[in-house]
Amino acid sequence: MGGDRAPDIVVEGLSLSLKRHPAVRFILFGQAAQLEPLLDRYPDVRAAAEVRDAVGVIGSGERPSIALRSGRNSSMRRAIDVVARGEAAGVVSAGNTGALMAMAKHVLKTLPGVDRPAIAAMFPTMRGQSVILDLGANVECDADNLAQFAVMGEVFARKVIGLEKPSVGILNVGQEHLKGNMAVKKAAAILQDCDLSISFHGFVEGDDIGAGTVDVYVTDGFTGNIALKTAEGTARLYTHILGSALRFNWRSRLGALLIAPALRKMRSRVDPRSYDGAIFLGLNGVCVKSHGGTDAVGFANAMKVAVELIADRVNEGIKEDFCRLYAGRAVGPELALG
Amino acid sequence: MGGDRAPDIVVEGLSLSLKRHPAVRFILFGQAAQLEPLLDRYPDVRAAAEVRDAVGVIGSGERPSIALRSGRNSSMRRAIDVVARGEAAGVVSAGNTGALMAMAKHVLKTLPGVDRPAIAAMFPTMRGQSVILDLGANVECDADNLAQFAVMGEVFARKVIGLEKPSVGILNVGQEHLKGNMAVKKAAAILQDCDLSISFHGFVEGDDIGAGTVDVYVTDGFTGNIALKTAEGTARLYTHILGSALRFNWRSRLGALLIAPALRKMRSRVDPRSYDGAIFLGLNGVCVKSHGGTDAVGFANAMKVAVELIADRVNEGIKEDFCRLYAGRAVGPELALG
Numbered sequence: 001m002g003g004d005r006a007p008d009i010v011v012e013g014l015s016l017s018l019k020r021h022p023a024v025r026f027i028l029f030g031q032a033a034q035l036e037p038l039l040d041r042y043p044d045v046r047a048a049a050e051v052r053d054a055v056g057v058i059g060s061g062e063r064p065s066i067a068l069r070s071g072r073n074s075s076m077r078r079a080i081d082v083v084a085r086g087e088a089a090g091v092v093s094a095g096n097t098g099a100l101m102a103m104a105k106h107v108l109k110t111l112p113g114v115d116r117p118a119i120a121a122m123f124p125t126m127r128g129q130s131v132i133l134d135l136g137a138n139v140e141c142d143a144d145n146l147a148q149f150a151v152m153g154e155v156f157a158r159k160v161i162g163l164e165k166p167s168v169g170i171l172n173v174g175q176e177h178l179k180g181n182m183a184v185k186k187a188a189a190i191l192q193d194c195d196l197s198i199s200f201h202g203f204v205e206g207d208d209i210g211a212g213t214v215d216v217y218v219t220d221g222f223t224g225n226i227a228l229k230t231a232e233g234t235a236r237l238y239t240h241i242l243g244s245a246l247r248f249n250w251r252s253r254l255g256a257l258l259i260a261p262a263l264r265k266m267r268s269r270v271d272p273r274s275y276d277g278a279i280f281l282g283l284n285g286v287c288v289k290s291h292g293g294t295d296a297v298g299f300a301n302a303m304k305v306a307v308e309l310i311a312d313r314v315n316e317g318i319k320e321d322f323c324r325l326y327a328g329r330a331v332g333p334e335l336a337l338g
Numbered sequence: 339m340g341g342d343r344a345p346d347i348v349v350e351g352l353s354l355s356l357k358r359h360p361a362v363r364f365i366l367f368g369q370a371a372q373l374e375p376l377l378d379r380y381p382d383v384r385a386a387a388e389v390r391d392a393v394g395v396i397g398s399g400e401r402p403s404i405a406l407r408s409g410r411n412s413s414m415r416r417a418i419d420v421v422a423r424g425e426a427a428g429v430v431s432a433g434n435t436g437a438l439m440a441m442a443k444h445v446l447k448t449l450p451g452v453d454r455p456a457i458a459a460m461f462p463t464m465r466g467q468s469v470i471l472d473l474g475a476n477v478e479c480d481a482d483n484l485a486q487f488a489v490m491g492e493v494f495a496r497k498v499i500g501l502e503k504p505s506v507g508i509l510n511v512g513q514e515h516l517k518g519n520m521a522v523k524k525a526a527a528i529l530q531d532c533d534l535s536i537s538f539h540g541f542v543e544g545d546d547i548g549a550g551t552v553d554v555y556v557t558d559g560f561t562g563n564i565a566l567k568t569a570e571g572t573a574r575l576y577t578h579i580l581g582s583a584l585r586f587n588w589r590s591r592l593g594a595l596l597i598a599p600a601l602r603k604m605r606s607r608v609d610p611r612s613y614d615g616a617i618f619l620g621l622n623g624v625c626v627k628s629h630g631g632t633d634a635v636g637f638a639n640a641m642k643v644a645v646e647l648i649a650d651r652v653n654e655g656i657k658e659d660f661c662r663l664y665a666g667r668a669v670g671p672e673l674a675l676g
Contacts, residue, residue, distance in 0.1 A: 063516065126575055136511045139519045173474045173563040178401065181477045181560060206567025210575035222519060223561050225511040229544025230565045234572040237464055237548035241604045242580065248600035255600075258593030262586035266579045 001030045001057045001075045002095020003292050003299075010094065011038040013290075013299025014045045020300070021307050027088055029054040029075035054078050058099045060292060067099035068106055076100060080107045083285045090286030090306045092277075094299060097289055101137050101280060108285035111315060113322035116141075117282035118149045119221070119289070120156060123228065124270045125212025131157050132209070134221040135228055135278060141220035143186030146170060150191055151321050152281040153216035154198050159312040160305075161215070169204035169214035171223060179203065183220070195324050235270065273298035277305030282318070286310050339368045339395045339413045340433020341630045341637075348432065349376040351628075351637030352383045358638065359645050365426055367392040367413035392416050396437045398630060405437035406444055414438060418445045421623045428624030428644045430615075432637060435627055439475055439618060446623035449653060451660035454479075455620035456487045457559070457627070458494060460643075461566065462608045463550025469495050470547070472559040473566055473616060479558035481524030484508060488529055489659050490619040491554035492536050497650040498643075499553070507542035507552035509561060517541065521558070533662050573608065611636035615643030620656065624648050 001007055007030050014026055026049040028035060039046040056074035058067045071077050076095050082088040084107045093100050101117070110117055120133035133149050134141065141149075150168050157166035170188055172180040177188065180203065191200040201214045206227060209217060219227065246256035268274070272291070276298035280287040286309045290302035309315075339345055345368050352364055364387040366373060377384040394412035396405045409415050414433050420426040422445045431438050439455070448455055458471035471487050472479065479487075488506050495504035508526055510518040515526065518541065529538040539552045547555060547569060557565065584594035606612070610629070614636035618625040624647045628640035647653075 061514070124575070126578055139511060171564055173477060173560055176399070206564040206569075207571030207574070209568050210571030210573075219564070222511055223564055226509055226544040226557070226561055226565050227568045230547050230568045231544075231572040233545030233548030234569040235548075235576060236545070237462070237608075238573060238576040240464055241608060242601075245597060245600040245604040248597075248603070252597045252600035255593040255596030255598075258596065259583060259586075259590045260593075262583040262590035262593075263580075265586070266583040270575075270579060 001054070002060075002093045002100075003290065003294060005293075005295070006030075006094055007034055007038060009294065009296045009299055011035070011042050011045055012296035013294075013303065014049065015042045016296055016300035017303040018044050018048055020304060024048065024303075024307060026050070027052060027079070027082055029079045031055065031057075031075075052078065058096050060096050062096055062099055064096075064098040064102035067096065068102045071099065071103065077103050077107070080104050080285075080287070083287070084108055089310045090288065092288045092290060092299075092302050092306045094290035094292055094294055094302070097136070097278070097292075100287065100289055104280055104283055104285070104287045108283045108287065110282050111284050111318055111322065113326055114148060114152070114282035114318070116145050116148070117280050118152065120153055120279045120281050121228065121277070122161070122275050123209075123231065124275065125210060127212030129161065129275075130209075130212050130215050130217060131161070132217040132219070132224055132228060133281060134219065134224050136221040136225035137280070138221040140222070141183060143183050143190060146183060146187035146218055146220065147190040147194070147325070148282070148322075150187070150198065150200070150216065150218045151196065151325055152318050153218060155317040155321055156279065156281060156314055157215045159314050159317050160308045163215055165199045166215035167199045167201045168216040168218060169201040169208065171209075171217055171219035171227065172203035172205065175203050175205065177203070187218070195327050196321055232272070273301060275301070277302035279305060279309065281314075284315070286315070339392070340398075340431045340438075341628065341632060343631075343633070344368075344432055345372055345376060347632065347634045347637055349373070349380050349383055350634035351632075351641065352387065353380045354634055354638035355641040356382050356386055358642060362386065362641075362645060364388070365390060365417070365420055367417045369393065369395075369413075390416065396434050398434050400434055400437055402434075402436040402440035405434065406440045409437065409441065415441050415445070418442050418623075418625070421625070422446055427648045428626065430626045430628060430637075430640050430644045432628035432630055432632055432640070435474070435616070435630075438625065438627055442618055442621055442623070442625045446621045446625065448620050449622050449656055449660065451664055452486060452490070452620035452656070454483050454486070455618050456490065458491055458617045458619050459566065459615070460499070460613050461547075461569065462613065463548060465550030467499065467613075468547075468550050468553050468555060469499070470555040470557070470562055470566060471619060472557065472562050474559040474563035475618070476559040478560070479521060481521050481528060484521060484525035484556055484558065485528040485532070485663070486620070486660075488525070488536065488538070488554065488556045489534065489663055490656050491556060493655040493659055494617065494619060494652055495553045497652050497655050498646045501553055503537045504553035505537045505539045506554040506556060507539040507546065509555055509557035509565065510541035510543065513541050513543065515541070525556070533665050534659055570610070611639060613639070615640035617643060617647065619652075622653070624653070
């Protein structure tokens with residue numbers, strides 16, 4: 001029931017998703033009265049789905065703490081519950097991000113050794129695509145949080161994007177090792193010294209995001225959220241400027257017609273819907289958040305991300321790497337800081 | 339002597355600057371042997387400039403603390419010294435940002451009530467242009483620092499951009515007042531309660547930067563640096579993608595020819611050189627940093643920013659507003675936090 005155009009685009013998105021992954025089966029939580037007519041329109045989804053009536057809906061403005069306390073009968077909570085019970089392999093929602101994270105953390109718990117789950121997403125770069133985390137789950141992060149994000153992001157890039165040896169960078173205000181705050185400096189030290197064979201590139205800067213200098217960008221949730229949204233806003237500004245140029249006079253309108261096919265082709269590379277699906281990494285279960293304003297294509301992409309997280313056993317990979325991250329140390333973060 | 343192509347582009351930039359501001363006079367600090375042949379090429383600059391031989395040069399990789407201790411005979415330090423002595427009204431440099439800030443802070447000191455100077459810059463938006471600060475002078479900021487940046491940025495937007503009532507926003511991970519860390523929440527409270535008639539918009543997000551939702555974006559130096567560089571990187575990515583589309587096949591190449599004039603016109607609106615000139619706000623003197631990789635056009639723009647800061651008496655405006663920011667309070671920041 002979450003997102004601006006739910007449940008319509010969810011059911012339509014599932015239909016698209018079935019074309020890509022015909023074997024996937026769904027448990028749909030929501031108001032049956034709204035879902036039934038939609039399933040009449042998409043018999044393929046009906047055949048693959050079981051509907052469980054859920055009266056409650058978490059509003060997009062609901063505070064996570066309130067959602068956690070009083071949202072036990074919401075579609076969102078019940079969808080998370082079936083993952084915890086092992087009835088479903090993962091949950092996908094286009095609803096309230098904060099509520100989804102709070103409830104998923106409470107119900108699914110974190111993987112062993114993970115202090116805080118992070119929100120990760122893929123985005124287009126000059127070189128292809130990269131991953132960035134955290135995007136807002138943690139507005140304040142210490143060195144251990146950042147180092148753990150690095151490990152989780154690296155596993156994701158290796159298993160889901162399929163890179164053999166993904167490079168990892170920590171976002172900072174300069175590349176020199178003296179730059180930045182204590183958290184990034186200590187996190188860099190942890191990654192340099194740890195037993196994992198992570199290809200740690202060192203510090204990267206904001207303009208490295210578009211350049212695709214590394215495969216995994218690690219940052220705190222405050223900076224990551226603002227950086228990724230800044231990139232989105234800048235993309236809109238440039239699209240707007242190009243649009244104005246193409247409508248400028250008869251000559252540029254004619255030119256616009258000629259370049260339209262090539263432009264469409266290039267734009268598809270940076271279509272936000274192709275990057276829909278924010279991944280909650282570090283939870284003991286798969287949880288993917290589709291964009292609140294998404295459409296069926298975007299939601300189907302979020303589904304694809306969830307299917308890949310499950311099929312590629314990302315959480316198993318994180319568990320293995322966390323054992324090695326803290327190997328030889330009594331236990332966990334405090335000691336890792338040395 | 340600072341910047342990748344100094345002193346050539348500096349002298350060439352001064353020539354461009356003289357066309358815009360014929361009354362401005364320069365004191366040029368640098369290696370006379372290098373400067374003299376350049377001044378032969380630009381007699382207009384020679385007529386308006388006095389050369390003072392400075393043997394030392396601060397390297398672009400020099401640590402600010404080292405520059406501060408051992409750079410007393412550098413061109414950069416001596417240019418700052420003449421501002422402190424009142425011989426010059428302001429200093430412009432394309433050199434090492436950290437060293438320039440450290441030396442300017444040490445020599446010029448801060449304006450009364452200003453705890454920390456900030457680096458501000460203008461940038462293009464959907465609506466025109468806006469200001470953002472801090473861009474890296476302070477990697478960690480408390481609520482008072484942010485509130486002070488807001489006041490300084492507002493004065494700048496009012497006096498230099500010429501806006502009657504500039505709107506001010508604090509960058510955050512959401513617009514709701516419950517979002518974010520303590521520093522942004524407390525800074526918002528200070529701005530809402532203070533005696534200044536600042537048009538405080540509240541929290542803004544990363545995508546508001548490109549949209550131009552407010553005139554002044556306030557943030558800590560870590561986030562601001564990464565956000566602005568992310569915008570630059572994204573701009574390069576989109577320019578790259580458009581370039582690929584325009585070269586895609588004969589049809590798009592022909593289209594490219596047709597849209598070229600309109601595109602040039604539109605692109606000039608977002609030309610980074612038009613936004614060259616990072617402003618060190620809060621110092622007791624005018625100090626402007628031109629981009630290290632700038633050319634003559636960019637350097638001339640940084641000169642324009644410095645001339646405007648002086649002519650529009652921005653520092654006088656900051657002094658006045660700081661008196662009112664702390665009016666009725668014993669003195670300064672600690673009490674302002676309540």
